[in-house]
Amino acid sequence: MEPAPAAPGPRLADSRGAERAAASSSLNPAGAEAQPRRRAPAVAAVLPAGGSGERMGVPTPKQFCPILERPLISYTLQALERVCWIKDIVVAVTGENMDRMKGIIQKYQHQRISLVEAGVTRHRSIFNGLKALAEDQPDSNLSKPEVVIIHDAVRPFVEEDVLLKVVTAAKEHGCSDYDLEFGTECLQLALKYGHINAKLVEGSPDLWKVTYKRDLYAAESIIKERISQYICIVMDTKEDENHVGHHLEEILKNELNHVKVTSGALCPPCRDLEQIILEQCYNYVCVNVMSFDFEETRRLLNMVKESNLSVLYPVVVISVYFLDYKSVPFDQKMENLMQIREYAKEVEKRNILLCGLLIYYPQDEQKLQASLRQGATIIATLIKERNSGLVGQLLVA
C-alpha cells in the first residue's frame, strides 16, 4: 500500500463526533431520521478504479476522463470526502496509473485517501482495498472499519443521504442473509476475505454510472449547471443608491429565476464576500459604476485566489462597465481592453475565467433597458458555458 502524497486531513477518532458532524451537515436532506443511531460505526470506502473504459470509445480510462479539465475520479472523491464520517477512502488503481492518481490527489487537494494497486479484475481490486483496511499493517495509518462502502469510481453524483442509509442498513442487518440475497459476488468476496462488514451501494437515478461518452457530456452539463446556481454581484457603490448597477442586478434576478443572485461587499473588512466565497459561489459579476479601472476587479480576484475556491471548479469573474461613447474617448477603452487580456491570462493559470463586459449606456431609457437585458444574457451565457476559450474578451452589450 502506498500512502497518498497529500497530508492526511483530520480523522474522526470519536464516533460521537461523526454523529454530530453528520447531523449538522447541510448535505444531508434526509435529516436526523437517517443518522446512524447512538454510536456511529467506523466507516471506510473502497473505490475500484482499475478499469480501462473500453466502452467509452476514448483512449483514456473513463475514471480519468476530464470534466471541466478535472478527471472524473476527482469528482467522485470529492463527493465521498465531503462526508466527514467516512474515515478512510481507499482507491485501487493499476500500477501504470499510480503516479497519475497521486498527481490528481495532490492537485485537487484530496484528503483521507490511500492508494492500493488494482488487481486484474474488479473483484481483485476490491479485495486489495479490503485487505489494506483489514490488516492493520504496522506502517499503515488506516484502522479497521466496521462498515466498508464499495463505490464505483465512475459514479460521481453520490449523495450523503444515500451513503448514510446504506451504512445504517449495514449496521442494523450486519451481513445477514438479507444482504446476501441482494448482494453480488463482490459482497461475498468481502465476507470471505475481509472479515469485516460490507454492503454494496445499490443504484438509483442519482447514482448513475458514467459508461458511455454521452454520459461524460451529461456529467459535464450537470456539473456546469450545479455551479451556475449562485451568482454574486459586487458593486463599487453604496447599496441604497438607485443606479444602473442595481437595474442590472434586478434584470439578472428576473432572467435567471432559478439562480440565487446575491450582493457582496468589497469594502474592508470584506466579511460579506468572504462568507459568499466560503459558501462556494463560483460566479462573480463585478459592476463598476463609478470607475473605469480594474481596482475592484483586482481586489475581488485576489480574494478568490487566496481562498483556493478555484482548485475544484473554474470560477467565472465578469467585470462590467457602463459606457457612454460620447463622454469618454475610445482610446482609453482600448487600453482597458488590453489590460483585461493581461489579467485574464494571469488568473487563468489559477482556474479563474475573467471576461469584460461593456454595457452601452445611452440617454434613452428604453435603449438602456435593452442594453441591460443583452448584458444579462451575455453574463448568463458566460457563466453557463464556462469556456476558457473566451477569457480576456471584452464583450459589448
Added chain:
Amino acid sequence: MEPAPAAPGPRLADSRGAERAAASSSLNPAGAEAQPRRRAPAVAAVLPAGGSGERMGVPTPKQFCPILERPLISYTLQALERVCWIKDIVVAVTGENMDRMKGIIQKYQHQRISLVEAGVTRHRSIFNGLKALAEDQPDSNLSKPEVVIIHDAVRPFVEEDVLLKVVTAAKEHGCSDYDLEFGTECLQLALKYGHINAKLVEGSPDLWKVTYKRDLYAAESIIKERISQYICIVMDTKEDENHVGHHLEEILKNELNHVKVTSGALCPPCRDLEQIILEQCYNYVCVNVMSFDFEETRRLLNMVKESNLSVLYPVVVISVYFLDYKSVPFDQKMENLMQIREYAKEVEKRNILLCGLLIYYPQDEQKLQASLRQGATIIATLIKERNSGLVGQLLVA
C-alpha cells in the same frame, strides 16, 4: 386522423425505387449487405408520442423538450424521414399537443408525416397509428404497408442501417415465434389488431432513449459535436497566395484534428460553396484579408439564407479581420463593430449565429503566430458552444 399541415413530400410508389434509394444513400454504412432483397417491402413507421415525461423533472413532455431550441421529436422525425424508403410516418400525440405538433412539422418542414390522436396508454397510441395505416380510409392518402417500424419519439439517434436490418428481418421472418419470443406486448398488439407485419426495433447503444434530464444534456452535446465536424473557410483572396488567411487555416486544421476543414469560393458562379452548403456544413469562417467591410460576409450570409440550411440547425458564421492598430484608425473599427451587431440581429431570426473576430496582426512573426492560435481557439469555442448569447460580438485575438 388529421393530415399534417406540411405538403406531403414525394412518395415511393415503386418498391424498386426504394431499393435503389437505400443502396445509394450515404447514411447506410452497412452497405449492400443489409439491403432488402429484390423487392423492397412497403415500410411505414409509427411513433407513439403521447407521453408526459414525468421522470424528466421538467413541465414539458420530454418529446417536446428543446435541444438547440428545436423540440426533441423533430430530431427523431428528421432521422426517420431522411430514410427515403420509409413511406409514411404516423405520429400519435395527445389532443392538447396536436397544434404544437402541427407547428413543429410546419416550422421544420417535415415531410411524409401524418398525425393521429394518442391513446391513454402507449399501446393504445400504437394501436391508433396502426389502425390509420391498415384501414385505407377513403380520405386518407396512406396506403397499407407490409412492415411497420414502431419507434419511440424520444430515440433521436436511430441510424438507417439499424432500421434496414429490422425491416429485412421482419420481411424474412414475418412475425414468427422467433419474433414473438423477443417481442413485447406492443408486437402482439400489432399482430392482433393491425393485420400487418410488425417488429419492434431493439435497443442498442446508438438507439438510447432520452429519459432523464441528463439525457437531454447528452443529446444536446452529441448534436452540437456532430454539426461541428465540418468547417468551411471562405477567403476573399486567391487560393495560391501565401498569406495570413492560409496560416489561420493551417492552424485550424492542426488544432481541430478530427474536424474536416475545407475552403469555399464566393466568386461567381459559386459552385464550390453551393456544394458545401448542400453537404450540410453548418460552420463558416469568412476570412477578410484584403478588405475591412462586410461585403464577403453579406454574400455568404445570403447564400446560407437562400439555401434554407439553417432550418434544422443553427449555422455559425464568423467574420474574421486582421488588425494592425497602427495602420487603421480605430474609429473605423468601431463602426464595423456596430455594423456586425445589426447584421447579427437580422440573421439571428433565420437561425444564423454571426460573430466577428479581430485578429491582432503585429510585425513580429512570433506574436502573430500567438494571435492566430488564439483566433483558432476562439473560432473553435464559438462553433462548439453554438450559443446565441454571443451573437453580434466582436471578439479579439
